[in-house]
C-alpha cells in the first residue's frame with residue numbers, strides 16, 4: 001500500500017548536507033555583485049510551457065491517494081514508483097493568484113537596508129545566510145546538465161533522473177520504466193557550501209525534488225530522507241523549513257501553501273534585527289537623525305536573548321507553538337517554540353549540529369559571557385579561516401602556553417585551535433541515502449572540549 005510510504009517520505013527527517021569547505025573568496029567585482037542581486041530577485045520560476053509530459057502507458061498503475069494531493073504511478077501494488085502532486089500527464093500549474101493573502105508585518109528585504117548600510121550589505125551577501133534560499137538561474141545553479149553527465153541512475157534499474165536545461169529553464173526528467181515526466185526547478189535551498197536542494201511550485205504549494213546536488217564530488221544524490229530507487233516529488237515544504245531558509249513568506253495554510261510573490265529569500269537582515277519598514281521609512285524621512293529608530297541591535301539585548309536570535313535556526317528541531325514568523329529578535333524563544341527534542345544534538349535534529357545546545361555545555365561558555373558573535377561576525381564571510389577563529393579563542397586563552405598540550409613538535413598551535421577542540425563530526429541526523437550507501441556530512445561540533453581522539457587524528461595528518 002502506497003499511502004504509508006508517502007507519509008513516511010513526507011514526515012521523514014529533514015535535510016542535511018556536506019562538508020567541502022569551498023572557501024568563497026569575497027569578490028570585489030561590481031558586475032558580479034549586481035548579477036547576484038538581479039538573480040536573488042528573479043521570482044518568476046520556470047516557464048512551464050517547456051515541460052514535456054505524457055500519459056503513463058497502460059502497463060503502469062495510476063492511483064490518486066485520497067485527500068493528500070498525491071498521484072502515484074507504479075508498476076506493482078507493493079513496489080516503489082513515482083509520486084507527484086499533479087495528475088500524471090499534466091504539468092505542475094502556476095498559481096493564478098500570486099499576491100499576498102495577509103498583511104506583511106514590515107519585512108522589506110535586504111536590498112532596502114543596503115540603501116543606507118551599504119558596506120554591511122555588500123559583505124553580507126558572501127556567507128551562507130543570504131544564499132541559502134534563492135531562485136534557480138544560470139548563475140545560481142550547480143551541477144552538470146550536459147548530456148553524458150546529467151543522469152542519476154538509482155539502484156533500481158527502472159528509476160533514473162535526468163537533469164535538463166532548456167533555455168532559461170531547469171527541470172528534472174523522471175524516468176520510470178518507459179514513462180517519463182518532467183518537474184521544474186524553481187527555488188534553491190542551500191548556499192552550495194555543502195549542497196543545493198530544489199523546490200518547485202504547483203499552484204500555491206511548494207514541494208521538494210527527489211534529487212539534491214552535493215557540492216563535494218559535484219554529484220547528484222537522493223535528497224535527505226528520500227529512499228534510493230523511489231521518485232518522490234510530492235514532499236511538501238512546511239513552514240518550519242521555510243522559516244530557517246527564508247526571511248519572509250506569506251503562509252496561506254495547509255502544510256505548504258504560500259503566496260508566490262511574497263517571498264523574501266535567504267536568511268537576511270530582518271530575521272536578526274526585526275522587520276525594518278518603520279526604521280527605513282523613518283530614516284528616509286529624517287536623514288539627519290543619528291539615533292536609530294525602531295530596529296533591534298542584538299548587542300543591546302541580554303546575552304540569552306541575543307543568542308536566541310541565532311537559536312531560531314541553530315538550536316535543533318523545535319516545533320512551533322504558533323504559526324511561523326511570530327518570533328521577533330528580543331522575544332523569548334520559548335514563547336514561540338517548544339523545547340528541542342532531548343536528543344536533538346544527535347540523531348533527530350534537523351541537519352544542524354545544534355550549535356546552541358552543544359556550545360552551552362562547554363566550560364568556555366559556562367564560565368564567561370560568550371555568545372555566538374564572540375566567534376562569528378554575522379556580516380562577513382570568514383568560513384574556513386582556522387587562524388582567524390583561533391584568534392577568537394585567544395582573546396581568552398591569550399597564549400599558546402594556555403593549551404595543556406603545548407609545546408609539541410610540528411604543531412603550530414595558534415594556527416588551529418579548533419581542529420583538536422571543535423572537531424568535525426558526523427551527525428546521525430544528517431543521513432543521505434546514496435547508491436553507494438549512506439553518506440554522513442560532518443559538521444563542526446560546538447562542544448569545546450579536550451578530545452584525545454580528535455587530537456590523535458589531527459596529529460596523524
Ligand code: HEC
Nearest residue numbers: 112113115116269273276280283284290291292295296297
Ligand atoms: C534611510 C536609511 C536607512 C535604511 C533604509 C535602513 N537604515 Fe538602519 N540605520 C540608519 C541610521 C541613520 C541608523 C543610526 C546610525 C547608525 O547606527 O548607523 C541606523 C541604525 C541601524 C542599526 C543599529 C541600531 C542601534 O541600536 O544602534 C541597525 C541594526 C540597523 N540600522 C539595521 C537596519 C536594517 C536591518 C535595515 C533594513 C530593514 C535598515 N537598517 C535600513 C539608516 C537606515
Ligand code: HEC
Nearest residue numbers: 110113114117120121124129267268269272298299373378
Ligand atoms: C544572522 C543574523 C544577522 C543578520 C542576517 C544580519 N545581522 Fe546585523 N547584526 C547582527 C548581530 C548579532 C549584531 C551585533 C554584532 C555585535 O555585537 O558586534 C549586528 C549588528 C548590526 C549593526 C550595528 C553594528 C554594526 O555592525 O554596525 C547594523 C547596522 C547591522 N547589524 C545591519 C545589518 C544589515 C543591514 C543586515 C543585512 C544586510 C544585517 N545586519 C544582517 C546579526 C545579523
Ligand code: HEC
Nearest residue numbers: 127128132190191193244267271309310312313372376383
Ligand atoms: C532564520 C534562520 C537563521 C538564523 C536566525 C541564523 N541562522 Fe545561521 N544559518 C542558517 C542557515 C539555513 C544556514 C546554512 C546556510 C547555507 O549554507 O545554506 C546558516 C549558516 C550559518 C553559518 C555558516 C555560514 C557559512 O557561510 O558557512 C554560521 C557561522 C551561522 N549560520 C551563524 C549564525 C549566527 C551567529 C546567528 C545569529 C547571530 C545565525 N546564524 C542566525 C539559518 C539561520
Ligand code: HEC
Nearest residue numbers: 015017189190191192193194195197240241244313352353
Ligand atoms: C531549524 C532550522 C532548519 C530547518 C527546519 C531546516 N533547515 Fe536546512 N539548514 C539549517 C541550517 C542551520 C543549515 C546549515 C547546517 C549547519 O551548518 O549546521 C542547513 C542546511 C541546509 C542545506 C545545505 C546548505 C549548505 O550549506 O550548502 C540544505 C540543502 C537545506 N538545509 C535544506 C532544507 C530543507 C529542504 C528543509 C525542510 C525539509 C530544511 N533545510 C529545514 C536549518 C534548518
Ligand code: HEC
Nearest residue numbers: 310314355356359371372374375383384385389418443444
Ligand atoms: C568559540 C568560538 C565559537 C562560538 C562561540 C560559536 N562558534 Fe560556530 N563555529 C566556530 C568555528 C571555529 C566554526 C568552523 C568554521 C569554519 O571552519 O569555517 C564554526 C562553524 C559554525 C557553523 C557552520 C557549520 C559547520 O558545522 O561548519 C555554524 C552554523 C555555526 N558555527 C553557528 C554557531 C552558532 C549559532 C553559535 C552560537 C550558538 C556559534 N556558532 C558559536 C566557532 C564558534
Ligand code: HEC
Nearest residue numbers: 363364367368370374392393395396417418421448449450
Ligand atoms: C570568552 C572567553 C573564551 C573564549 C573565546 C574561549 N574560551 Fe575556552 N575556556 C574559557 C574559560 C573561562 C574556560 C574554563 C577555564 C579554563 O579551563 O581555562 C575555558 C576552557 C577551555 C578548555 C578546557 C575545557 C575542559 O573541558 O577542560 C578548552 C580545551 C578550551 N577552553 C578551548 C577553547 C577553544 C579551542 C576556543 C576557541 C574555539 C575557546 N576555548 C574560546 C574561556 C574562553
Ligand code: HEC
Nearest residue numbers: 393397400402403404405411413414416417420450455458
Ligand atoms: C594538536 C591538538 C591541539 C591543538 C592544535 C590545540 N590543543 Fe589545546 N589541548 C589539546 C590536548 C590534547 C589538551 C589536553 C592536554 C592535557 O591536559 O594533557 C589540550 C588542553 C587545552 C586546554 C586546557 C588546559 C588546561 O590546563 O586545562 C585549553 C584551554 C586549550 N587546550 C586551548 C587551546 C587553544 C587556545 C589552542 C589554540 C591556540 C589549542 N588548545 C590548540 C590539544 C590541542
